[in-house]
Amino acid sequence: MEFRDLGLQYSFLRRDIDDAVQRVMKSGCFIGGQEVSSLEQQLADYVGTRHCITCGNGTDALLLALMAWGIGPGDAVIVPDFTFFSSGEVVSMLGAIPVFVDVDDATFNIDAEQIEPACAFARGKGLTPRAVVAVDLFGLPADYPRIREVCDRLDLLVLEDGAQGFGGSIGEKKACSFGDISTTSFFPAKPLGCYGDGGALFTDNDEWAELVRSFAVHGKGEMKYDNIRIGMNSRLDAMQAAILKVKFDSFVDRELLSVGRIASLYTEELEDCAESIGIVLPYVPRGYTSSWAQYTVQLPIACNRDVLQTCLKDQGIPTMVYYPKPMHEQKAFAGKALMSPLGCENATRLCSLALSFPMSPYLSKDDVVVVTSAIKTHLGCS
Numbered sequence: 001m002e003f004r005d006l007g008l009q010y011s012f013l014r015r016d017i018d019d020a021v022q023r024v025m026k027s028g029c030f031i032g033g034q035e036v037s038s039l040e041q042q043l044a045d046y047v048g049t050r051h052c053i054t055c056g057n058g059t060d061a062l063l064l065a066l067m068a069w070g071i072g073p074g075d076a077v078i079v080p081d082f083t084f085f086s087s088g089e090v091v092s093m094l095g096a097i098p099v100f101v102d103v104d105d106a107t108f109n110i111d112a113e114q115i116e117p118a119c120a121f122a123r124g125k126g127l128t129p130r131a132v133v134a135v136d137l138f139g140l141p142a143d144y145p146r147i148r149e150v151c152d153r154l155d156l157l158v159l160e161d162g163a164q165g166f167g168g169s170i171g172e173k174k175a176c177s178f179g180d181i182s183t184t185s186f187f188p189a190k191p192l193g194c195y196g197d198g199g200a201l202f203t204d205n206d207e208w209a210e211l212v213r214s215f216a217v218h219g220k221g222e223m224k225y226d227n228i229r230i231g232m233n234s235r236l237d238a239m240q241a242a243i244l245k246v247k248f249d250s251f252v253d254r255e256l257l258s259v260g261r262i263a264s265l266y267t268e269e270l271e272d273c274a275e276s277i278g279i280v281l282p283y284v285p286r287g288y289t290s291s292w293a294q295y296t297v298q299l300p301i302a303c304n305r306d307v308l309q310t311c312l313k314d315q316g317i318p319t320m321v322y323y324p325k326p327m328h329e330q331k332a333f334a335g336k337a338l339m340s341p342l343g344c345e346n347a348t349r350l351c352s353l354a355l356s357f358p359m360s361p362y363l364s365k366d367d368v369v370v371v372t373s374a375i376k377t378h379l380g381c382s
């Protein structure tokens with residue numbers, strides 16, 4: 001069993017993917033062009049935003065959004081303490097200060113009630129709070145109704161980090177449409193992955209879209225060799241775009257439903273034991289859909305996670321710890337970030353209790369039962 005079986009996915013999509021790669025090879029157009037622009041149109045239509053701009057990876061997508069907003073020294077950006085490093089790294093790269101705040105212990109996502117006190121704290125340090133990075137962790141959209149309310153009141157921009165969230169939704173609204181700018185990643189193991197690095201931004205704002213297109217191509221002006229601002233080189237190549245078009249169809253037609261079924265199956269198999277063994281299963285609020293980038297549980301405090309992981313590994317079951325360290329403890333941020341005055345207790349606890357199980361649209365029912373049985377046996381519930 002693999003943690004995320006990309007080889008199995010390829011075996012299902014092989015003919016179409018091979019055709020797409022051949023098509024690009026024959027076209028001689030490897031950067032930009034029709035493959036990229038038609039993918040952008042498809043993704044924008046699906047998400048429901050005016051613009052989709054693809055770029056080199058999900059980290060660049062976050063960086064480009066902050067660049068379009070002119071975020072830099074003297075600014076503060078609110079970031080959840082429990083996320084992948086990128087969500088805060090991009091803030092520091094631009095010379096701004098990330099303020100790490102705690103997350104909700106049921107959804108793993110930013111606790112909207114922490115935003116206002118964190119802003120007041122940053123102002124007290126002479127900083128100007130400008131934006132909130134809201135992460136759709138493990139595939140579940142953050143609490144955007146509440147985040148939007150708070151951010152509108154405090155005049156903060158919302159950057160949705162949908163690197164793990166693509167395909168999720170709240171009601172009729174799709175993930176990657178909740179931010180003033182939203183981003184995603186096409187890293188192979190993400191819900192919609194390509195065969196290398198890739199990323200995208202989504203927005204309804206024409207001005208920001210144009211700025212992002214410029215920053216992503218060396219700050220280009222009217223044409224490529226007219227450079228009007230300092231930018232970077234961050235583009236999705238045609239090969240990845242062609243592959244993504246095949247994967248996108250399969251994602252929308254089958255894979256999203258399939259991961260939902262697998263997540264339900266995990267939950268069904270563990271539910272009866274959960275309370276007695278003290279394991280906390282993932283929670284999806286009413287009206288929300290997760291794209292199940294990960295199926296992540298909280299282990300009982302008494303359970304030694306390392307021992308459980310080794311025991312599962314010995315039975316051929318791979319598991320992962322997302323994430324072992326809260327952002328505020330990352331050495332890279334020492335002296336360059338602030339932590340919420342309210343502390344980050346939930347994030348810190350989750351870092352020691354979280355465990356993610358194998359997840360992929362192609363995981364079989366038998367695989368799920370093998371995983372859950374092994375866990376139940378280990379935790380003394382069979």
Ligand SMILES: *Cc1c(COP(=O)(O)O)cnc(C)c1O
Pocket residue numbers: 057058059060083084086087135161163164185186187197198199
């Ligand atoms: C993967 C990830 C990113 C970065 O995406 P890359 O394409 O690897 O640069 C950013 N934020 C979150 C939450 C992620 O999971």
